[in-house]
Amino acid sequence: MKSRWDNDAAREFTDDPLALRAYSSRLLGADPNLVLHGGGNTSVKLPVENLHGESEEILYVKGSGWDLADIEPPGFAPLRLDAVRRLAGLDSLDDTNMMRSLRAASINPDAPNPSVETITHALIPHQWVDHTHADAIVTISNTPNGDARLLEVLGDEVLIVPYAMPGFILAKLVAELVAGVDWSRLDGMILMNHGVFTFGNTAQESYERMIALVTRAECVVSQHSGSIATAQGDPPDLKQLAELRRAVSTAAGFPQVARVDSSDEAVGFSLRDDVSEIATRGGLTPDHVIHTKPSPMVLSGDVESDIADFQREYKSYFGRYSAADHQILDAAPRWAVWRGVGTVSFGPNAGRASVVADIAGHNITAAQIADSIDAWQPLGPQDLFDVEYWVLEQAKLKRIVSSPPLQGKIALVTGAASGIGAACVCALRSQGAAVACLDIDGGVIEQYLGVDTIGIQCDVTSSADVDVAVDATIGRFGGLDIVISNAGTFPAGMNIEEMDDDTWTKVVDVNMSGHMRVIRAATPYLKFGIDPAIVAIASKNVPAPGPGAAAYSAAKAGLTQLARVAALELGELGVRVNVLHPNAVFDTGIWTEEVLQNRADHYGITVDQYKTNNVLGVEVTSKDVANLAVAMAGPLFSRTTGAQLPVDGGNDRVI
Ligand SMILES: [Zn+2]
Incomplete structure (x- = not known):
C-alpha cells in the first residue's frame, strides 16, 4: 500500500494539530482498502x-456520523482524557451509560457523539492513534490460526487482541492485555476479525505504521490474487x-433502489460452484x-421462493441469537x-445501495483470498448478531436513513434539461427519489451526473432511443415507479392555412407520439413498480385552444386522449395515469425577456401583468407545475387515475 503522506501538505498544519489530525485521517479515508463508508476512527x-x-489533557476522537474520507476539525469530539480512561476500570458499563459518560466528559456540548471505540x-x-478495518489484515485474521499467521507476517511489534464486541467490552479486554506492556516496542494492535490500531508520537509516525503493517499483509494477500x-x-x-427489486422492497416494507455489479469479479464469484456456501x-x-x-441472498431463479427462503433463514437466525429485549428488523x-x-445490492436510496455494493465487493474478494490462504473463517x-442488533450501530443507520416521501422510488422524466422537466427532477430528488433524466440535448448527461440521477440523451421521436433510455434506467436503478412524460415542443404561431406538413408532423410526433x-x-x-404512476404534461390548450x-x-389533445386510454388499460396493473394542463409558465427556455416584452406590448400591458393574467392573478x-406533477405521482393521489388537473392560476375559459 502506497503512503499518501505529503510533507508539503502536512506542513500547512504545523501550528494546528487538530487540522493535522483531520488531514491524516482523510489520508486513511481516501483508501477503500483501509476503511469504507464511515468505518474506522x-x-x-x-x-x-x-x-x-x-x-487539561483532551482526547479529540472521531465523532460518530463523520466519515474519515472528508472529516474536518469539528468532526472530532473533545473529551477529558482522565474521565474517559477511568471508565475502563469499571467492571461493566452498558451502552447507555457509556455514551452518557462519554458525552459528560466532553468539553463542548455541541460536539458530535464520540466514536464507540473512544475508551480504547x-x-x-x-x-496519535489510528484505527482502520484494513482489508488485507482482516482477511488474514479471518482464517484458521489467523493470529499466528499475522504474527508471522507482521512481526511481534504488534499485539494480537482476540475478537471482542466493539465498545466497552473490547476496551476492557484491551485494558487487561496491555497491563504492564512495553508500549515502546509496539507499532500496532490487531483486533482479530475486526481491524487494526496503530499509534505514534507524531501524526506521520502513526499513519506510516498503518501503511507499513498493511503493506506487509498485502504481500501475503497478493500471492493469492x-x-x-x-x-x-x-x-x-x-x-x-x-421483479427482484419489487420483491425485496416488499420484504423490506419500503421501496428499495437496486444496484447491479456486473464487474468480472462479481460475475466470477457468482459462478463459483461453492458460491451459496462461501457467500x-x-x-x-x-x-x-x-x-x-x-x-x-443467493438467487436460484425463482425470486418469490428465494425471498421466502431468505426470510425464513433470517428469522431463525434472529430466533437463535436474540435476547428478550430485541425486536426483529426487516x-x-x-x-x-x-x-x-x-451481484445486486439494495438500499433505501441510490447512495445507500452503492455503499452496500462497495462493501459486498470487498467481501467477495476477502472470502476468496482467505479461502485460498487456508479457509475463509x-x-x-x-x-x-450482537453487532447487527447493537443499539449503537442501529443508531448510525437511523442517522443515515431519513425518510422523505419518495425515498426508494425510481422516476423517469423526459425533457429534463430545462423548464418544467428540470423542475420535476429537482422536486423528485428533494423527496428522495432516484431519477433518470432524459433529454434530446446531450448536455443532460453531464448535468445529471450523480449517485441518485442519471442523464440520458433521448429523442422521443425515436422508438429505439426511448427503449434504450428506459432500459438504461432499469439497469441503473433496478426498476421504475414514476414516469413524468413532459418532453414537448412549442412551435411559432401558424394558422392552419399556412401550415406546412413538416411542422405539423414534427409537432404531433413530439407532443403526442x-x-x-x-x-x-x-x-x-x-408492472413491477411500487405504487406506479404516469403523469403526462399536456396544456391549457386542450380545454381552451x-x-x-x-x-x-x-x-x-391527442396526448390527453392517449393518457385516458392508458389509464383504462393500465388500471388493472395498478398503474395510475393522470394529466396536468399548465398554462403561461414563463420561466422556461422559450420565454426570453424579449419574447415576454413583445407579448406584453402586443396586449398593451406590462410584463408583470402579462405573467399574472389569470383568475388568481398569480x-x-x-416549480409550481413540478410540485403538482410530483404530488400526482405520490401517495396523495393513490386513488386517482384518468384525471386532468389545470395548473394555470385559473383560466376563465376553462372554469
Ligand atoms: Zn472498528
Missing part, C-alpha cells in the same frame, strides 16, 4: 487550557431485475453487518448473488 491527545487557566483510544498512551474468480457476465434480464459464511468485519446483514436481503450476472453468527413511445416502453417495468396553435393544441412557475 482516529484520535489525538492535546493539552487545552480551560476557563480557569488550568491545562484513551487507553493507548501515544498522542489468482484465486479471485473472474468471468464475463450476461446483462441482467431487466424484467427479472425489476453465506459471514462478513469481513462486524462493522459491515449493519449494511449487509450476515449473509446475502428480513429483506441487503445484497444478492445472481449467477452469471454478478469469518466471525460466527452470534457475534454478527413521443408520449406514446415513453408509455409503451415503460409499461413492462411499471388558441388560434395559431393548431398542431400544438391538436397534439396535446404567476405560475415551473
Whole structure:
C-alpha cells in the first residue's frame, strides 16, 4: 500500500494539530482498502487550557456520523482524557451509560457523539492513534490460526487482541492485555476479525505504521490474487431485475433502489460452484453487518421462493441469537448473488445501495483470498448478531436513513434539461427519489451526473432511443415507479392555412407520439413498480385552444386522449395515469425577456401583468407545475387515475 503522506501538505498544519489530525485521517479515508463508508476512527491527545487557566489533557476522537474520507476539525469530539480512561476500570458499563459518560466528559456540548471505540483510544498512551478495518489484515485474521499467521507476517511489534464486541467490552479486554506492556516496542494492535490500531508520537509516525503493517499483509494477500474468480457476465434480464427489486422492497416494507455489479469479479464469484456456501459464511468485519446483514441472498431463479427462503433463514437466525429485549428488523436481503450476472445490492436510496455494493465487493474478494490462504473463517453468527442488533450501530443507520416521501422510488422524466422537466427532477430528488433524466440535448448527461440521477440523451421521436433510455434506467436503478412524460415542443404561431406538413408532423410526433413511445416502453417495468404512476404534461390548450396553435393544441389533445386510454388499460396493473394542463409558465427556455416584452406590448400591458393574467392573478412557475406533477405521482393521489388537473392560476375559459 502506497503512503499518501505529503510533507508539503502536512506542513500547512504545523501550528494546528487538530487540522493535522483531520488531514491524516482523510489520508486513511481516501483508501477503500483501509476503511469504507464511515468505518474506522482516529484520535489525538492535546493539552487545552480551560476557563480557569488550568491545562487539561483532551482526547479529540472521531465523532460518530463523520466519515474519515472528508472529516474536518469539528468532526472530532473533545473529551477529558482522565474521565474517559477511568471508565475502563469499571467492571461493566452498558451502552447507555457509556455514551452518557462519554458525552459528560466532553468539553463542548455541541460536539458530535464520540466514536464507540473512544475508551480504547484513551487507553493507548501515544498522542496519535489510528484505527482502520484494513482489508488485507482482516482477511488474514479471518482464517484458521489467523493470529499466528499475522504474527508471522507482521512481526511481534504488534499485539494480537482476540475478537471482542466493539465498545466497552473490547476496551476492557484491551485494558487487561496491555497491563504492564512495553508500549515502546509496539507499532500496532490487531483486533482479530475486526481491524487494526496503530499509534505514534507524531501524526506521520502513526499513519506510516498503518501503511507499513498493511503493506506487509498485502504481500501475503497478493500471492493469492489468482484465486479471485473472474468471468464475463450476461446483462441482467431487466424484467427479472425489476421483479427482484419489487420483491425485496416488499420484504423490506419500503421501496428499495437496486444496484447491479456486473464487474468480472462479481460475475466470477457468482459462478463459483461453492458460491451459496462461501457467500453465506459471514462478513469481513462486524462493522459491515449493519449494511449487509450476515449473509446475502443467493438467487436460484425463482425470486418469490428465494425471498421466502431468505426470510425464513433470517428469522431463525434472529430466533437463535436474540435476547428478550430485541425486536426483529426487516428480513429483506441487503445484497444478492445472481449467477452469471454478478451481484445486486439494495438500499433505501441510490447512495445507500452503492455503499452496500462497495462493501459486498470487498467481501467477495476477502472470502476468496482467505479461502485460498487456508479457509475463509469469518466471525460466527452470534457475534454478527450482537453487532447487527447493537443499539449503537442501529443508531448510525437511523442517522443515515431519513425518510422523505419518495425515498426508494425510481422516476423517469423526459425533457429534463430545462423548464418544467428540470423542475420535476429537482422536486423528485428533494423527496428522495432516484431519477433518470432524459433529454434530446446531450448536455443532460453531464448535468445529471450523480449517485441518485442519471442523464440520458433521448429523442422521443425515436422508438429505439426511448427503449434504450428506459432500459438504461432499469439497469441503473433496478426498476421504475414514476414516469413524468413532459418532453414537448412549442412551435411559432401558424394558422392552419399556412401550415406546412413538416411542422405539423414534427409537432404531433413530439407532443403526442413521443408520449406514446415513453408509455409503451415503460409499461413492462411499471408492472413491477411500487405504487406506479404516469403523469403526462399536456396544456391549457386542450380545454381552451388558441388560434395559431393548431398542431400544438391538436397534439396535446391527442396526448390527453392517449393518457385516458392508458389509464383504462393500465388500471388493472395498478398503474395510475393522470394529466396536468399548465398554462403561461414563463420561466422556461422559450420565454426570453424579449419574447415576454413583445407579448406584453402586443396586449398593451406590462410584463408583470402579462405573467399574472389569470383568475388568481398569480404567476405560475415551473416549480409550481413540478410540485403538482410530483404530488400526482405520490401517495396523495393513490386513488386517482384518468384525471386532468389545470395548473394555470385559473383560466376563465376553462372554469
Ligand atoms: Zn472498528
